[in-house]
Amino acid sequence: SQKIEQNSEALNIQEGKTATLTCNYTNYSPAYLQWYRQDPGRGPVFLLLIRENEKEKRKERLKVTFDTTLKQSLFHITASQPADSATYLCAGGLTGGGNKLTFGTGTQLKVEL
Amino acid sequence: GAGVSQSPSNKVTEKGKDVELRCDPISGHTALYWYRQSLGQGLEFLIYFQGNSAPDKSGLPSDRFSAERTGGSVSTLTIQRTQQEDSAVYLCASSLGQPGRNSPLHFGNGTRLTVT
Numbered sequence: 008s009q010k011i012e013q014n015s016e017a018l019n020i021q022e023g024k025t026a027t028l029t030c031n032y033t034n035y036s037p038a039y040l041q042w043y044r045q046d047p048g049r050g051p052v053f054l055l056l057i058r059e060n061e062k063e064k065r066k067e068r069l070k071v072t073f074d075t076t077l078k079q080s081l082f083h084i085t086a087s088q089p090a091d092s093a094t095y096l097c098a099g100g101l102t103g104g105g106n107k108l109t110f111g112t113g114t115q116l117k118v119e120l
Numbered sequence: 121g122a123g124v125s126q127s128p129s130n131k132v133t134e135k136g137k138d139v140e141l142r143c144d145p146i147s148g149h150t151a152l153y154w155y156r157q158s159l160g161q162g163l164e165f166l167i168y169f170q171g172n173s174a175p176d177k178s179g180l181p182s183d184r185f186s187a188e189r190t191g192g193s194v195s196t197l198t199i200q201r202t203q204q205e206d207s208a209v210y211l212c213a214s215s216l217g218q219p220g221r222n223s224p225l226h227f228g229n230g231t232r233l234t235v236t
Contacts (some may be wrong), residue, residue: 041222050227051211051227052128053225053226056224080129108163108225110163
């Protein structure tokens, strides 16, 4: 079955460094990937969307890549801040799928002072 | 404007009882989704509405689960004869639902269901 895989181990980094989170997909080819942020006790909040024909997308301190050869997306937060600490979810969707998304389990990021 | 609203925020019920979870989407959003999130698990798709119709209900785990949407707005997820394995956070999301536009999902904060 189609699967989105994210590193389940928490990522701890120092303030000011760049955080890089990985998302791999198997058994299907998503037409697009979306990244969400989730804080404890809250619903996910949309951050970025990237389509399969796009290599890279940027928004402020965020950057996401989509490599259809490696079947992987990388999500980068530059100049990270403690306020960036959260769980980040990767989700894939198919064209014509009614925007039904397959989510990964998320990677918890902790930015330390 | 208000975001997606879900109620109740917490629900504790005894095994075997029925529960109803409510979702008020963002006004004007035609698409509505229900997901389930268990501890350590990713969001699990349950059902998707476009207007009042459910083109995809493939994620409903069993016939104890059902959902409806009325007036193209409010949706209710009903779980009959609850089991302990139904314990999870039930998340609702809505989107503009424009075909091919891959509109982002706007999530509510979920209903945490605990079946004792």
